[in-house]
Amino acid sequence: xxxLKFALSALALEMGAWSGPLLLHGRSDVALASYxxxxxxxxxxxxxxxxxxxxxxxxxxxxxxxxxxxAFSYGVPLAGFVGAVLAVVMLRIYRSPVAHGAFExxxxxxFDLHQRMQGSFRQAGMRSFxxxxxxxxxxxxxxxxxxxxxxxxxxxxxxxxxxxxPSEDLRLLAYGMLDTLEKRINRTIDAELEAxxxxxxxxxEGPDGRxxxxxxxxxxxxxxxxxxxxxxxxxxxxxxxEHAIHESLRxxxxxxxxxxxHPQLNLxxxxxxxxxxxxxxxxxxxxxxxxxxxxxTRVLPYQAELCFERRxxxxxxxxLQELSQWKxxxxxxxxxxxxxxx
Numbered sequence: 001x002x003x004l005k006f007a008l009s010a011l012a013l014e015m016g017a018w019s020g021p022l023l024l025h026g027r028s029d030v031a032l033a034s035y036x037x038x039x040x041x042x043x044x045x046x047x048x049x050x051x052x053x054x055x056x057x058x059x060x061x062x063x064x065x066x067x068x069x070x071a072f073s074y075g076v077p078l079a080g081f082v083g084a085v086l087a088v089v090m091l092r093i094y095r096s097p098v099a100h101g102a103f104e105x106x107x108x109x110x111f112d113l114h115q116r117m118q119g120s121f122r123q124a125g126m127r128s129f130x131x132x133x134x135x136x137x138x139x140x141x142x143x144x145x146x147x148x149x150x151x152x153x154x155x156x157x158x159x160x161x162x163x164x165x166p167s168e169d170l171r172l173l174a175y176g177m178l179d180t181l182e183k184r185i186n187r188t189i190d191a192e193l194e195a196x197x198x199x200x201x202x203x204x205e206g207p208d209g210r211x212x213x214x215x216x217x218x219x220x221x222x223x224x225x226x227x228x229x230x231x232x233x234x235x236x237x238x239x240x241x242e243h244a245i246h247e248s249l250r251x252x253x254x255x256x257x258x259x260x261x262h263p264q265l266n267l268x269x270x271x272x273x274x275x276x277x278x279x280x281x282x283x284x285x286x287x288x289x290x291x292x293x294x295x296x297t298r299v300l301p302y303q304a305e306l307c308f309e310r311r312x313x314x315x316x317x318x319x320l321q322e323l324s325q326w327k328x329x330x331x332x333x334x335x336x337x338x339x340x341x342x
Contacts, residue, residue: 006048006049007046007049009042009045010043010046011042012042013038013039013041013042013045014038014039014042014046016042039074039077040070040074043069043070043071043074044070046069046070046073046084046085047066047067047073047084048066050069050085050088051065051069054088054091069084069088127157127158127161129143130144130158130162130165130170131161131162131165133165133166133167137167137169137170140170141169141170144159144162144170144177145173147159147177148177151233152181152229152233152235153232153233153234155181156178156181156233156234156235159174159177159178160234162174163175178235181233181235182230182235182236185226185229185230185235188226189223189226189227192219192222192223192226193223195219196216196219196220196223199213199215199216199218199219200216202215203216217254217255217259220251220254220255221251221255221265223247223248223251224248224249224251224252224254224255224265224268227244227245227247227248227251228244228248228268228272230244231245231248231275245272245275245276246276248268248272249269249272249273249276252265252268252269252272261292262292263289263292263293263294264289264294266285266288266289266292266294267285267286267294267298267299267302269285270282270283270284270285270286270288270289270302271302273285274302274305279306279309279310282302282306283306286302286303286306296322296323300319300320300322300323301323301332303319304316304319304320304323307319316339317339317340320335320336320339320340321340323336324336324337324340
């Protein structure tokens with residue numbers, strides 16, 4: 001009711017402000033003074049009427065807001081009067097603060113403890129989970145199926161750890177996944193062997209590869225990669241592993257006979273010789289790879305391992321001290337810290 005009285009008073013005073021100069025013949029100082037006085041009172045009444053419609057923080061501090069409304073409507077005759085009303089209506093409709101109850105009723109989402117962040121795969125945690133017979137069988141099966149999206153280097157050891165699991169379903173699934181990984185590479189090897197045979201026939205190369213052409217060399221390089229993948233991903237064991245090592249080494253030597261300055265293949269040759277127990281030849285290959293510009297972080301760990309197998313512990317410590325200068329080897333940091341501890 002009070003707002004209505006203020007509104008009617010403002011309207012009456014504003015009408016009086018405009019009709020006063022007409023009654024006083026519009027040209028005297030008295031007419032101007034009467035207009036300004038009545039217009040100021042009308043603006044004050046309008047401000048008192050509109051202020052309660054502003055909610056919450058919009059109406060504080062009250063006196064400055066009241067003065068702003070009055071000054072705006074007073075400074076712009078008629079248009080300011082109407083504009084102040086429209087501004088308050090717009091603020092009331094479109095800028096009302098959201099009720100606090102909407103946030104108080106917000107519920108937290110349910111989190112699945114078995115979920116993990118992308119890119120945070122941990123082999124040790126997965127191994128313990130797969131070996132936990134108390135975990136639900138369906139969850140363990142889903143975890144194994146998810147290993148098909150993980151690199152073979154990580155998935156193969158995890159699958160082999162399940163081959164002795166009491167659950168027959170898990171064992172069969174692990175056997176099937178390992179067999180699929182191995183057969184996929186073996187099929188590629190068969191196709192590449194045929195490509196190598198055709199390249200030799202077309203280029204007229206001998207089986208020793210000493211005078212291999214570019215296509216023969218390329219096929220030999222891919223075969224060395226494929227046989228090495230069988231070893232690197234631990235897809236073959238026992239005699240098959242020895243066969244894959246020797247085949248990869250044979251094709252690696254074939255490529256190096258044509259491209260002796262290939263740093264990556266010299267490193268691979270060192271690793272293959274290392275696997276066969278030819279430590280002296282492996283050490284020479286590692287040195288050759290470093291001389292050809294391969295980063296030290298790629299070669300130093302294998303050289304340190306080689307010195308350790310030779311029981312050259314001083315050499316191992318020296319190489320790991322050199323390796324400690326590099327900060328981008330988080331997985332080797334515990335080993336480096338151990339050997340650098342006085």
